[in-house]
Amino acid sequence: xxxxxxxxxxxGILGYGFPEDSFLRGMEKKPDAIVVDAGSTxxxxxxxxxxxSIVSRLAMKKDVSxxxxxxxxxxxxxIIGSAGGAGAKVHVEWTLDILNETLEENGxxxxxxxxxxxxxxxxxxxxxxxxxxxxxxxTVPEMTQTTLDSTHSVVAQxxxxxxxxxxxxxxxxxxxxxxxxxxxxxxxxxxxxxxSGLCYHMGKVLECGAxxxxxxxxxxxxxxxxxxxxxxxxxxxxxxxCTVTSVAAHTFYEKDNPYIxxxxxxxxxxxxxxxxxxxxxxxxxxxxxxxxxxxxRIKLEGARQVAYRTFFIGxxxxxxxxxxxxxxQENVMESVRQQFNxxxxxxxxxxxxxYGMNAVMGENEPQKFAGHEVGVLFEAIADTQELADAICxxxxxxxxxxxxxxxxxxxxxxxxxxxxxxxxxxxxxxxSVFHLMDVDDxxxxxxxxxxxxxxxxxx
Amino acid sequence: xxLYEIAKxxxxxxxxxxxxxxxxxFYTNNDYNSxxxxxxxxxxxxxxxYGLPIENVSEPMYYDQAMGIKITYDRVISSGTVGDRDxxxxxxxxxxxxxxxxxxx
Numbered sequence: 001x002x003x004x005x006x007x008x009x010x011x012g013i014l015g016y017g018f019p020e021d022s023f024l025r026g027m028e029k030k031p032d033a034i035v036v037d038a039g040s041t042x043x044x045x046x047x048x049x050x051x052x053s054i055v056s057r058l059a060m061k062k063d064v065s066x067x068x069x070x071x072x073x074x075x076x077x078x079i080i081g082s083a084g085g086a087g088a089k090v091h092v093e094w095t096l097d098i099l100n101e102t103l104e105e106n107g108x109x110x111x112x113x114x115x116x117x118x119x120x121x122x123x124x125x126x127x128x129x130x131x132x133x134x135x136x137x138x139t140v141p142e143m144t145q146t147t148l149d150s151t152h153s154v155v156a157q158x159x160x161x162x163x164x165x166x167x168x169x170x171x172x173x174x175x176x177x178x179x180x181x182x183x184x185x186x187x188x189x190x191x192x193x194x195x196s197g198l199c200y201h202m203g204k205v206l207e208c209g210a211x212x213x214x215x216x217x218x219x220x221x222x223x224x225x226x227x228x229x230x231x232x233x234x235x236x237x238x239x240x241x242c243t244v245t246s247v248a249a250h251t252f253y254e255k256d257n258p259y260i261x262x263x264x265x266x267x268x269x270x271x272x273x274x275x276x277x278x279x280x281x282x283x284x285x286x287x288x289x290x291x292x293x294x295x296x297r298i299k300l301e302g303a304r305q306v307a308y309r310t311f312f313i314g315x316x317x318x319x320x321x322x323x324x325x326x327x328x329q330e331n332v333m334e335s336v337r338q339q340f341n342x343x344x345x346x347x348x349x350x351x352x353x354x355y356g357m358n359a360v361m362g363e364n365e366p367q368k369f370a371g372h373e374v375g376v377l378f379e380a381i382a383d384t385q386e387l388a389d390a391i392c393x394x395x396x397x398x399x400x401x402x403x404x405x406x407x408x409x410x411x412x413x414x415x416x417x418x419x420x421x422x423x424x425x426x427x428x429x430x431x432s433v434f435h436l437m438d439v440d441d442x443x444x445x446x447x448x449x450x451x452x453x454x455x456x457x458x459x
Numbered sequence: 460x461x462l463y464e465i466a467k468x469x470x471x472x473x474x475x476x477x478x479x480x481x482x483x484x485f486y487t488n489n490d491y492n493s494x495x496x497x498x499x500x501x502x503x504x505x506x507x508x509y510g511l512p513i514e515n516v517s518e519p520m521y522y523d524q525a526m527g528i529k530i531t532y533d534r535v536i537s538s539g540t541v542g543d544r545d546x547x548x549x550x551x552x553x554x555x556x557x558x559x560x561x562x563x564x
Contacts, residue, residue, distance in 0.1 A: 041475060041476050041538070042473055042538070042546075042547055043539070043546065043547075044476075044538055044539025044540075044546045045537075045538070045539045045540060046539065047478065059477065069556065070467075134478065137477045137478055137533055138477075138515070138533050139477045139478075139515075139534060139535070140537075142479050173532065179494060244524075244525075245467065245468075245484060245525060245526070248522065248524050248525030248527070249468055249482070249484050249525050249527055251522075251523065251525070252480075252482050252527055252529055253472065253482075254476045255474055255480065256478060256480055256517065256529070256531040257520055257523070257529070258520050258521075258522035258527065258529050259522060263475070273524060274524065275524055277527075306499075306540060306541060307541055309541075334536070349541070351542065353544065359544065360544055360550050360551075360556075361544070361553070362544055363510070363550070364509055364510040364554075366508075366554060366557070367553075381541050385492045412479060417485070428540060428541055429539065430537060430539075430540035430541070431476040431537050431538065431539075431540070434475065434476060434477060458498075
């Protein structure tokens with residue numbers, strides 16, 4: 001075991017971008033590896049449902065070119081977690097295509113391991129029948145054969161085990177499908193014999209980039225160094241500063257329990273952790289405990305299409321209308337229902353979001369409205385795009401011309417920023433699978449393939 | 460006095476697509492302990508502030524090392540689907556900010 005292991009994480013999501021200076025300052029610290037997370041469930045179910053990314057191809061390629069030019073070219077291993085936004089096959093392939101193109105353009109050759117995280121639905125059916133599926137929380141839809149059938153693809157979060165296995169093949173780059181965010185960071189430290197609790201806790205702190213630093217963001221770089229009995233984190237941008245609060249607070253981030261973090265096949269107990277300000281900009285962490293779970297469970301994620309949407313946005317400035325806006329909107333929807341009385345009402349629904357009034361919190365908004373202008377977003381949800389378009393067009397024309405009690409402005413009730421006014425949104429998705437599945441080990445569901453790029457020949 | 464006036468960080472965020480988690484961190488141990496020990500953030504106060512059934516709200520968690528309190532609730536509508544208002548759950552913190560606290564502690 002070497003005395004220390006240093007990991008540079010350029011940003012919270014690959015393709016978010018990072019300041020070049022921060023990255024170069026990170027490289028000056030001679031990292032042993034560059035590790036970066038590329039996905040999250042945060043942006044919504046459409047990534048899994050539609051197979052799209054969170055970042056643009058252009059931005060992704062820019063970030064990847066830094067990784068291969070400063071990492072691969074210098075013999076520094078690169079690990080990318082949850083490739084392409086959600087880590088399903090389509091996302092991994094998108095990432096590989098960009099990687100291949102970037103390597104080719106820069107004249108760099110690399111041995112690339114790909115770890116797939118797509119879970120065969122027949123395995124899930126089987127686990128469901130055997131009672132080996134548990135929903136993640138109370139409001140997760142019940143898993144049935146029907147919901148599974150309509151779910152496009154299911155991925156599972158891998159732990160460090162498949163990544164460790166890929167590292168054995170002495171590869172330059174590892175592209176992981178869906179992974180538990182800290183696992184790609186933890187794998188390298190575990191390979192070199194560092195304490196698994198520290199490896200994972202450091203991974204948890206690093207995986208959002210410099211978000212764990214004061215004035216830091218997910219679009220900036222962070223460096224973590226593992227030692228025998230502690231780890232140290234430091235932002236590479238001199239404007240950001242890791243503090244005891246910022247690092248300890250980040251351990252909380254997006255988790256429902258601040259000192260027990262559940263991962264694939266284990267949990268981390270952080271109740272005895274100590275955070276110490278090592279220098280002006282560095283924080284030292286000790287005491288993270290890795291506890292192996294009796295039953296290895298992997299978290300499944302899947303999404304299904306539930307409807308189509310069309311919407312319009314319009315501003316309301318008329319004070320008389322604003323004073324009775326929601327009444328008018330309810331009347332408009334009732335009028336549209338009558339206009340479409342030949343259509344089964346189960347096939348569609350209508351909703352308005354009044355920005356400036358209560359769009360963010362809905363009926364739970366405690367504050368009374370006291371403004372002079374409201375942004376109205378009106379949407380039609382239907383079982384076909386054609387019907388959503390038709391309902392939205394009727395909502396728009398009815399709202400625009402609606403003659404409410406006391407109206408003085410007879411020319412039109414909405415200021416549209418765009419023409420055409422209606423925006424066809426396309427399919428709407430829902431997280432239909434968010435369950436734990438009991439498995440025998442953390443390896444079997446995550447097959448590994450090795451390629452030599454840029455040619456893309458399989459070994 | 461409102462809770463945000465003594466908070467260093469006060470935020471909401473998805474904890475997975477089916478839950479929103481609320482975090483509040485303090486500048487001083489004195490503030491942190493007084494909020495912790497005076498039942499300011501409880502399942503009941505959060506359920507009231509957010510118009511939720513109490514069974515949708517988890518027990519608050521205290522993390523002394525960070526002078527932080529966390530409490531999580533189940534979303535009525537999961538992230539990014541029909542009827543959701545906040546895909547990231549990142550703007551649901553205002554009712555928490557406005558919890559009234561006793562300044563005499």
